[in-house]
Amino acid sequence: xxxxxxxxxxxxxxxxxxxxxxxxxxxxxxxxxxxxxxxxxxxxxxxxxxxxxxxxxxxxxxxxxxxxxxxxxxxxxxxxxxxxxxxxxxxxxxxxxxxxxxxxxxxxxxxxxxxxxxxxxxxxxxxxxxxxxxxxxxxxxxxxxxxxxxxxxxxxxxxxxxxxxxxxxxxxxxxxxxxxxxxxxxxxxxxxxxxx
Amino acid sequence: xxxxxxxxxxxxxxxxxxxxxxxxxxxxxxxxxxxxxxxxxxxxxxxxxxxxxxxxxxxxxxxxxxxxxxxxxxxxxxxxxxxxxxxxxxxxxxxxxxxxxxxxxxxxxxxxxxxxxxxxxxxxxxxxxxxxxxxxxxxxxxxxxxxxxxxxxxxxxxxxxxxxxxxxxxxxxxxxxxxxxxxxxxxxxxxxxxxx
DNA sequence: TGTTATCAATCAAACGTTTGAATGACAATG
DNA sequence: CATTGTCATTCAAACGTTTGATTGATAACA
Numbered sequence: 001x002x003x004x005x006x007x008x009x010x011x012x013x014x015x016x017x018x019x020x021x022x023x024x025x026x027x028x029x030x031x032x033x034x035x036x037x038x039x040x041x042x043x044x045x046x047x048x049x050x051x052x053x054x055x056x057x058x059x060x061x062x063x064x065x066x067x068x069x070x071x072x073x074x075x076x077x078x079x080x081x082x083x084x085x086x087x088x089x090x091x092x093x094x095x096x097x098x099x100x101x102x103x104x105x106x107x108x109x110x111x112x113x114x115x116x117x118x119x120x121x122x123x124x125x126x127x128x129x130x131x132x133x134x135x136x137x138x139x140x141x142x143x144x145x146x147x148x149x150x151x152x153x154x155x156x157x158x159x160x161x162x163x164x165x166x167x168x169x170x171x172x173x174x175x176x177x178x179x180x181x182x183x184x185x186x187x188x189x190x191x192x193x194x195x196x
Numbered sequence: 197x198x199x200x201x202x203x204x205x206x207x208x209x210x211x212x213x214x215x216x217x218x219x220x221x222x223x224x225x226x227x228x229x230x231x232x233x234x235x236x237x238x239x240x241x242x243x244x245x246x247x248x249x250x251x252x253x254x255x256x257x258x259x260x261x262x263x264x265x266x267x268x269x270x271x272x273x274x275x276x277x278x279x280x281x282x283x284x285x286x287x288x289x290x291x292x293x294x295x296x297x298x299x300x301x302x303x304x305x306x307x308x309x310x311x312x313x314x315x316x317x318x319x320x321x322x323x324x325x326x327x328x329x330x331x332x333x334x335x336x337x338x339x340x341x342x343x344x345x346x347x348x349x350x351x352x353x354x355x356x357x358x359x360x361x362x363x364x365x366x367x368x369x370x371x372x373x374x375x376x377x378x379x380x381x382x383x384x385x386x387x388x389x390x391x392x
Numbered sequence: 393t394g395t396t397a398t399c400a401a402t403c404a405a406a407c408g409t410t411t412g413a414a415t416g417a418c419a420a421t422g
Numbered sequence: 423c424a425t426t427g428t429c430a431t432t433c434a435a436a437c438g439t440t441t442g443a444t445t446g447a448t449a450a451c452a
Contacts (some may be wrong), residue, residue, distance in 0.1 A: 156356025
């Protein structure tokens, strides 16, 4: 097996397994078999099962950093929010496992939560709050709206849509071809909701 | 030990443990010790660990049925949505474990998902969609809004606020005394977002 | 030849479940 | 009224299996 194939195969195979069943729902043997490598390679490359899990999580959440750039862009405040929503949708479409790790850690946190997930989420929420506060101070948005409640509402609209898919797939069309309509629907509500 | 104390103790002790660590994150010994009962009582009363988990889940989701009554009430359509939001908030406040089971099953579904969680969620979403469609046909709401996208947006605004608490507690005040402001903030955005 | 990578085999520990005995309440029997 | 039998409940102990991790040998390569 070529250099580092073993390590890469483990991460690739572990990602969907951990996403579907969680850290304690998969055994090391299951991970090794799925990757087509020897069982002991998990300890050899990652120091153990939790190390592999942390490696998967780190890879998954590396993408999230790009969201912070939105705040510095020289575009309209409302456009920044739309950019956030669009980036979120395309991120979940490109990586169908990200949301699983995201919410799995929120509900059943492992040791990785404080180190990887929590800081990543805080940065995004902070960025959104800063953006909203800027819009407020420049008299674009209505007075009286609470910054944190408002940005969490926006984040909730888009994230919850994807989170609920396993339960509502038979009730609602969640296919990517409806994404554009979904984004417009959300931005439509949000824009009218916060503008003067 | 009095009649059925053993069974009740197991459910009471298992609820916070399963909520915090998930089905596979807790051992039967841990559950029995926390309940102060013998290890074999789990199998005796519930047929095994998964049986106890299912019993906990059933008890937790029994409350969710009340939401359906909202649709039949003789009140304004918008008031029905506000009632849904208020009921959701008070439900999470009264039972801090419900959301954990809710989202844990959505991300890492066990055998109980199809039987207990999925039907419960579908009923609520269907009720909300019916309510919105009624409002649409009676010309209260703007044309062009997609029913499913819109009600999932409302549900997301309130549910995501609670889901994100472990990550944003240091950034945002999630205390119950802010609930009224939170509800008004959400309904404010939603109302302006969907009204003509 | 020393280093890195991989393997099958093995380990102790923990897992969920089952067992057979002991307990106490209660009704039936004499 | 005392005795017997039945029943659900609880217990400590053990069950076989699976767990995550480690070992020492072996191969590939520098």
